[in-house]
Amino acid sequence: MSDITMRIDDQEVTAEQGMTVLEAAQRAGISIPSLCHHDKLKPYGGCRLCMVEVTAKNRTKLVVSCVYGAEQDLVVKTRSDKIDKIRKTVLELLLARAPDSEILKEFSDEYGADKDRFEKEASFCVHCGLCVRYCAEIKKLHAVTFVDRGYRKEIRFVPEIASKVCNDCKECFPLCPTSYLQAAFVLSQSLISPSESSVTKHDK
Amino acid sequence: MDTDRIDQIIDRYEGQASFLIQIMLDIQNENRWLPRFALERVSQRLDVPLSRMLHIATFYKAFSLAPKGRHQINVCMGTACHIRGAGRVLDTIRDLTGIGPGETDLELKFSLETVNCLGCCALGPVVEIDGKTHGKISAADTADVLDSYE
Numbered sequence: 001m002s003d004i005t006m007r008i009d010d011q012e013v014t015a016e017q018g019m020t021v022l023e024a025a026q027r028a029g030i031s032i033p034s035l036c037h038h039d040k041l042k043p044y045g046g047c048r049l050c051m052v053e054v055t056a057k058n059r060t061k062l063v064v065s066c067v068y069g070a071e072q073d074l075v076v077k078t079r080s081d082k083i084d085k086i087r088k089t090v091l092e093l094l095l096a097r098a099p100d101s102e103i104l105k106e107f108s109d110e111y112g113a114d115k116d117r118f119e120k121e122a123s124f125c126v127h128c129g130l131c132v133r134y135c136a137e138i139k140k141l142h143a144v145t146f147v148d149r150g151y152r153k154e155i156r157f158v159p160e161i162a163s164k165v166c167n168d169c170k171e172c173f174p175l176c177p178t179s180y181l182q183a184a185f186v187l188s189q190s191l192i193s194p195s196e197s198s199v200t201k202h203d204k
Numbered sequence: 205m206d207t208d209r210i211d212q213i214i215d216r217y218e219g220q221a222s223f224l225i226q227i228m229l230d231i232q233n234e235n236r237w238l239p240r241f242a243l244e245r246v247s248q249r250l251d252v253p254l255s256r257m258l259h260i261a262t263f264y265k266a267f268s269l270a271p272k273g274r275h276q277i278n279v280c281m282g283t284a285c286h287i288r289g290a291g292r293v294l295d296t297i298r299d300l301t302g303i304g305p306g307e308t309d310l311e312l313k314f315s316l317e318t319v320n321c322l323g324c325c326a327l328g329p330v331v332e333i334d335g336k337t338h339g340k341i342s343a344a345d346t347a348d349v350l351d352s353y354e
């Protein structure tokens with residue numbers, strides 16, 4: 001199928017059919033901040049940091065670039081006062097959950113986000129789903145999953161599966177933008193097999 | 205409930221993964237909660253990851269991963285019932301059963317839950333037990349009503 005041409009920040013960009021706006025931008029070397037996006041995983045649209053403004057047929061709207069498909073003649077703006085303000089608020093909300101996340105801190109410097117704007121609700125997980133999706137889509141192991149819903153949603157290792165596969169993998173650890181995943185793993189490990197957990201190993 | 209019974213339920217749906225939630229509901233309705241071995245059996249037979257079942261089981265309030273009592277008490281805490289004294293009714297139930305909302309007693313007789321509106325505000329305060337509505341219930345009536353359950 002033929003390629004798509006569009007404009008991102010006044011730069012002509014070509015994209016293939018089926019690409020998202022974020023992918024098209026990345027391929028052209030234009031950076032859009034993203035947290036829950038991963039090249040090897042299906043688009044998810046969980047963090048809303050990658051929000052951009054698109055204009056098609058004389059109508060401008062805000063879209064989530066990691067799930068929005070590239071279209072012929074689309075005009076995309078990756079930065080504006082409005083977008084920056086949205087990203088700032090998104091960051092502030094995420095920081096209320098994970099105030100010490102290094103990657104969030106870096107973005108905050110750029111967007112002037114105040115980590116104390118919202119009351120802390122430090123659950124440490126920002127629900128990016130990278131761990132859950134990586135384990136399911138790439139490893140096909142399904143050892144970690146989301147449980148519950150809304151503000152009570154959290155990740156949980158499934159003991160029956162995790163106890164068999166996680167020790168030889170741990171590939172999801174570096175993906176987590178906070179320290180929550182590893183902490184949850186150590187906790188599950190000590191609950192499943194107290195004697196083998198790294199917590200007690202030192203005492204032996 | 206044993207594995208054979210779980211298999212029978214799965215067979216009703218010809219083992220199709222698209223009926224996952226229906227199968228889980230049937231087990232929940234018959235057994236009042238979802239035991240781990242049942243989840244594992246369904247996961248294995250339908251070839252659905254256990255993780256997805258846990259996600260579903262924790263997402264919908266209709267499912268329980270912990271044992272439930274023989275009788276389910278739902279106390280309405282909606283605005284109308286609240287004004288008409290639902291708080292006192294709840295306190296009485298708490299005293300009589302020894303359990304609070306979200307809990308089940310050790311004999312597995314009652315499970316207690318608060319709900320936000322049962323849709324019959326004119327009857328408030330309303331307590332629903334096993335689907336039967338007890339309207340205009342007073343704190344004093346509560347003991348008699350609870351006593352009528354085995």
Ligand code: SF4
Pocket residue numbers: 124125126127128129130131132155175176177178180181
């Ligand atoms: S534990 Fe980390 S990787 Fe997993 S969903 Fe939460 S923030 Fe994302």
Ligand code: FES
Pocket residue numbers: 033034035036037044045046047048049050051064065066067
């Ligand atoms: S990267 Fe697009 S929503 Fe997270």
